[in-house]
Amino acid sequence: MGQDTAPEAPGTSDSEQAAPETAEATAPDSAGGAQVPTRHGRLPRHTGPRTAVKFVASAAAVLLVSAGAVGAYAAADLVGSVGSGVTLANEEILEGVPDIGAMDGGLSFLLVGSDERPKDGSFGDPEVDSGTLNDVNMLLHISQDHSHVEVVSFPRDMMVAVPECPDPEDPATGPLSAMSEVPLNSVLEHGGLNCVVMTIEQLTGTKIPVGGVVEFKGVAALSSAVGGVEVCLVDPIDDIDSGLHLPAGRSTIAGYDALAFLRTRHSVGDGSDLARIASQQAFMASLARTLQSSGTLTDPVKLYSIAKAVLSNMELSNFLQNPTVLMSIARTLQDVDLSKIAFIQYPTVEYGDGQHVIPADSGEAVNLALQEDRPVVLDPTANENAEFGTAPADPATEAPAGTPAEETPEAPAPDATASAPPAEQLPPDITGLTGDEVRCTTSNDG
Numbered sequence: 142m143g144q145d146t147a148p149e150a151p152g153t154s155d156s157e158q159a160a161p162e163t164a165e166a167t168a169p170d171s172a173g174g175a176q177v178p179t180r181h182g183r184l185p186r187h188t189g190p191r192t193a194v195k196f197v198a199s200a201a202a203v204l205l206v207s208a209g210a211v212g213a214y215a216a217a218d219l220v221g222s223v224g225s226g227v228t229l230a231n232e233e234i235l236e237g238v239p240d241i242g243a244m245d246g247g248l249s250f251l252l253v254g255s256d257e258r259p260k261d262g263s264f265g266d267p268e269v270d271s272g273t274l275n276d277v278n279m280l281l282h283i284s285q286d287h288s289h290v291e292v293v294s295f296p297r298d299m300m301v302a303v304p305e306c307p308d309p310e311d312p313a314t315g316p317l318s319a320m321s322e323v324p325l326n327s328v329l330e331h332g333g334l335n336c337v338v339m340t341i342e343q344l345t346g347t348k349i350p351v352g353g354v355v356e357f358k359g360v361a362a363l364s365s366a367v368g369g370v371e372v373c374l375v376d377p378i379d380d381i382d383s384g385l386h387l388p389a390g391r392s393t394i395a396g397y398d399a400l401a402f403l404r405t406r407h408s409v410g411d412g413s414d415l416a417r418i419a420s421q422q423a424f425m426a427s428l429a430r431t432l433q434s435s436g437t438l439t440d441p442v443k444l445y446s447i448a449k450a451v452l453s454n455m456e457l458s459n460f461l462q463n464p465t466v467l468m469s470i471a472r473t474l475q476d477v478d479l480s481k482i483a484f485i486q487y488p489t490v491e492y493g494d495g496q497h498v499i500p501a502d503s504g505e506a507v508n509l510a511l512q513e514d515r516p517v518v519l520d521p522t523a524n525e526n527a528e529f530g531t532a533p534a535d536p537a538t539e540a541p542a543g544t545p546a547e548e549t550p551e552a553p554a555p556d557a558t559a560s561a562p563p564a565e566q567l568p569p570d571i572t573g574l575t576g577d578e579v580r581c582t583t584s585n586d587g
């Protein structure tokens with residue numbers, strides 16, 4: 142499911158295999174009939190090796206951290222670390238909203254991971270090796286009452302319909318043409334962050350007023366800033382493509398080892414991007430536990446260094462440029478029960494070409510939960526029934542008492558959630574985990 146049709150040679154770009162061959166190809170309309178020319182689509186030309194990064198997971202985790210203890214001066218300096226803002230279609234709904242708790246239906250924002258190379262050449266020649274593909278797409282939803290959080294990962298190889306989008310290079314010329322059945326990871330190159338946001342909005346029926354694009358070095362810097370993140374492997378991994386070499390059992394990784402863990406694909410699960418998402422979710426859950434248990438949330442110096450590390454590698458939408466908004470978002474999450482933070486993989490079925498997937502009908506359950514600001518309940522059998530999933534941690538290797546995994550915050554008081562909407566029970570084909578779950582990456586001989 143979602144696997145490539147041929148093994149990837151060392152250094153070959155995942156995104157090369159997923160993207161359409163030409164920017165000028167026509168796409169069928171939404172009814173599958175007449176061909177609609179795609180105007181201004183700018184799909185990537187790849188000629189060199191790849192060191193693709195799958196690290197939006199880490200950026201999401203930064204936004205699961207409280208910046209409330211960071212002073213106004215530090216927050217302003219953090220904002221000064223990022224570039225100019227990106228205008229999103231629905232950001233006006235934040236006008237006049239004093240706090241995200243005042244937003245009807247909570248707040249959703251999209252974090253996108255681009256495979257564009259840094260200008261310093263540390264991951265290859267940026268003029269030769271880069272694409273601008275959104276290889277990771279993650280929607281983070283914070284409930285209005287701050288009692289639960291959903292983090293939904295959308296597979297990069299998922300075929301999607303793309304609405305008309307403003308041309309980010311020349312907005313005055315009119316919108317870029319709508320498309321249907323194109324890989325999700327081609328949309329950033331086609332129309333920028335705003336177009337990716339509008340595509341996910343159309344898919345989920347959820348308004349997304351804020352977002353950001355994360356580039357390469359964020360995960361290495363972040364994982365080092367928190368002192369490393371513990372991961373669990375069922376079997377050893379020795380992956381020359383990503384550079385990941387880890388023994389079976391638990392390891393604490395940081396820097397470029399963490400980068401390699403989030404990149405590795407052929408050596409985990411069934412070798413697909415879906416398996417990689419499962420590993421990324423296990424990493425994020427562990428990172429969330431680390432952040433809530435290591436004193437990070439009450440240490441302004443740590444908070445500052447973590448936020449600085451990631452924001453220096455992000456392009457944010459306009460409203461996330463505001464220190465007050467950044468701190469407001471972060472403050473809402475510092476006391477969320479880890480069991481109420483759900484990492485969800487958007488469900489898909491095979492497209493029929495051996496490489497791509499399409500949204501499954503069961504995705505409507507995820508959409509409904511987002512639209513109605515409802516918490517979700519994951520089916521306990523979902524991960525075990527998925528070829529690309531992770532494995533539960535062996536109780537014999539569980540962390541001893543007093544480690545971050547056991548230092549979870551207390552659940553909210555009963556009256557804090559008394560008026561909360563009922564939880565949405567997700568179908569058994571929707572995989573994921575909660576922040577308090579320890580799951581282990583499974584490996585293969587790929």
